[in-house]
Amino acid sequence: MTVHFIGAGPGAPDLLTLRAVERLGRCSVCLYAGSLIPTAVLEHLKPGAEAINTAGMALEDIITRMIEATAAGDDVARLHSGDLALYSALAEQLRRLAAADIDYTLTPGVPAFSAAAAALAQELTVPEVGQSLVITRTQGRASNMPAGETLETFAASGTTLAIHLSLQVVVEVVERLLPFYGAACPAAIVQRASWAEERVIRAPLGELDGAAETLAAKRNAIIFVGPVLGATDFRESKLYDPTHRSRYRWASED
Structure with missing residues (x-):
């Protein structure tokens, strides 16, 4: 079984990616940072999924819960606010899952x-x-x-x-x-x-x-x-200038 780390975006439940919604919808267990993620985001979970607020949990408790869930045959969604690449405390979780030989995936979110x-x-x-x-x-x-x-x-x-x-x-x-x-x-x-x-x-x-x-x-x-x-009075980019040539667009001959 797999632990799916998912960037939940900045807060609005409709700012999750399509991949994030799909993976949330098929996981039986979800560990989420309740102090940073609105409960409305959890509406993407499938009916009957267990949602666990990790706000008061230590890292070892979180990892233990992941190991228990995957051992029981459940895929796990691990929801982090924003994007996984920034200030998510992701690295130490991945290190422990790798040591426990548990598969994981990463789904980026809107930072x-x-x-x-x-x-x-x-x-x-x-x-x-x-x-x-x-x-x-x-x-x-x-x-x-x-x-x-x-x-x-x-x-x-x-x-x-x-x-x-x-x-x-x-x-x-x-x-x-x-x-x-x-x-x-x-x-x-x-x-x-x-x-x-x-x-x-x-x-x-x-x-x-x-x-x-x-x-x-x-x-x-x-x-x-x-x-x-x-900035308001700035020189515009040449990206869309009709006189600008690129590999995708020839300069205007006018």
């Missing part, structure tokens, strides 16, 4: 930063303004940041930052970024992107910490900083 950009009605890469995106976080209790992966290191490039898991230290974030971006640099906070209670705040970087005080909760948010957030 939270992408849903947050949609909430901002914003492209995060704008021609000649910003062509890179740094996805990072600040130091937390769950794990240490590697040496060299600091806000200051990334900010020195001036590129767009998508800072996860850091709303509780937004004052510190603003203080550390101001020397690089300046107080007038566009910034934003998107909390619970795609949820019914989604909140969007836009403010200059120098005012962002004050604007964040209107948010009752201090979690489930992404902080964005960078010039692209306010």
